[in-house]
Amino acid sequence: MAAPGENMRVNADRLWDSLMEMAKIGPGVAGGNNRQTLTDADAEGRKLFQRWCEAAGLSMGVDTMGNMFMTREGTDPEALPVYVGSHLDTQPTGGKYDGVLGVLAGLEVVRSLNDLGIRTKHPIVVTNWTNEEGARFAPAMLASGVFAGIHTQDYAYARRDPEGKTFGEELARIGWVGDEEVGARKMHAYFEYHIEQGPILEAEEKQIGVVTHCQGLWWLEFTLTGREAHTGSTPMAMRVNAGLAMARILEMVQAVAMENQPGAVGGVGQVFFSPNSRNVLPGKVVFTVDIRSPDQAKLDGMRARIEAEAPRICEALGVGCSVEAVGHFDPVTFDPALVATVRKAAGDLGYSHMNIVSGAGHDACWAAKVAPATMIMCPCVGGLSHNEAEDISKEWAAAGADVLLHAVIGTAGIAE
Numbered sequence: 001m002a003a004p005g006e007n008m009r010v011n012a013d014r015l016w017d018s019l020m021e022m023a024k025i026g027p028g029v030a031g032g033n034n035r036q037t038l039t040d041a042d043a044e045g046r047k048l049f050q051r052w053c054e055a056a057g058l059s060m061g062v063d064t065m066g067n068m069f070m071t072r073e074g075t076d077p078e079a080l081p082v083y084v085g086s087h088l089d090t091q092p093t094g095g096k097y098d099g100v101l102g103v104l105a106g107l108e109v110v111r112s113l114n115d116l117g118i119r120t121k122h123p124i125v126v127t128n129w130t131n132e133e134g135a136r137f138a139p140a141m142l143a144s145g146v147f148a149g150i151h152t153q154d155y156a157y158a159r160r161d162p163e164g165k166t167f168g169e170e171l172a173r174i175g176w177v178g179d180e181e182v183g184a185r186k187m188h189a190y191f192e193y194h195i196e197q198g199p200i201l202e203a204e205e206k207q208i209g210v211v212t213h214c215q216g217l218w219w220l221e222f223t224l225t226g227r228e229a230h231t232g233s234t235p236m237a238m239r240v241n242a243g244l245a246m247a248r249i250l251e252m253v254q255a256v257a258m259e260n261q262p263g264a265v266g267g268v269g270q271v272f273f274s275p276n277s278r279n280v281l282p283g284k285v286v287f288t289v290d291i292r293s294p295d296q297a298k299l300d301g302m303r304a305r306i307e308a309e310a311p312r313i314c315e316a317l318g319v320g321c322s323v324e325a326v327g328h329f330d331p332v333t334f335d336p337a338l339v340a341t342v343r344k345a346a347g348d349l350g351y352s353h354m355n356i357v358s359g360a361g362h363d364a365c366w367a368a369k370v371a372p373a374t375m376i377m378c379p380c381v382g383g384l385s386h387n388e389a390e391d392i393s394k395e396w397a398a399a400g401a402d403v404l405l406h407a408v409i410g411t412a413g414i415a416e
């Protein structure tokens, strides 16, 4: 006779339908999503999530960073909640599952507990963190960072998007400034279920990633100052070419990352040329170097190398150079006891699984600063993410949600 809940599974179709329904909000142009943080599409997605949660009997709390906390009461009023969360905001050319899977799988855990009539001792709180992506407002994981005391709220509210709009203005504009003090909530434990966003699980034919660590990150924003000039009539020897300096810095970043293999990455995703006119050499070039490694020494060594070499490259071209770190977290070790809970749940459910280090950053990285935290991963097709073609299977989605269900029950405890 199975123990209560021992063979419990989520409703795979209901989870998948919810994912497809949410994906209709803020559609991309190639089958994915463009539901960037604090846009009207984000506001619409928040409302849909709130409606679903309230229909499942959850009560909503919102803090001053717009973080959404949807609570299912436990039987022990003294017990701190078990949090399950991720993010509903997407990249401009994002997929349908990055972040969204973790939020809606958290809701599916609650829906499944409701179906089974199971009450837990600890409350359960399903969470949507504001601005995980850092695409519109750097840095990534901004609101969970304020929650964990990494950033001040003033710093966060002042962050500007490429159009100069501030986070604070936009949060107020969409009407999601909550009344809770950010960071006042205390967690018994935090679980985040997420697609891998890399190729390992699919290549190894594993259904579940038991996430033990997350690699660290630096985002270094360079501002290069050249001289605006005609691209046709200005002789090569007269040019103060910030664009050329940027290109040489990108090559150098690539070389530094390759010299630090295995376990290092480096690249650039965002560049702004000013005045960005076809026949004007740029007077200013602003771009962000993204470097990561699970190894602290490699991570900091790469930063030091890049910050030493970039000014030399610029000096040789007469280009001005300044740099500001606009994002950072050190490599994260997730809570060993929660990691073991996830591993046991995957084993009990008969899902193939392996330990994995997260290549992408997640809100769990900041949650881990204030509570025991860990993650669960499912594979994604071709390891592709931050691309509208991001894809997973319904089976993969459900397997990870089953593990989340069992991990949450094992941590929140079933009330007698």
Ligand code: HGY
Binding pocket: 132, 133, 134, 140, 141, 359, 360, 361, 362
């Ligand atoms: O940048 C990251 O790793 C995450 O997708 N925000």
Ligand code: MN
Binding pocket: 087, 098, 099, 132, 194, 362
């Ligand atoms: Mn994500």
Ligand code: MN
Binding pocket: 091, 098, 133, 386
């Ligand atoms: Mn992402």
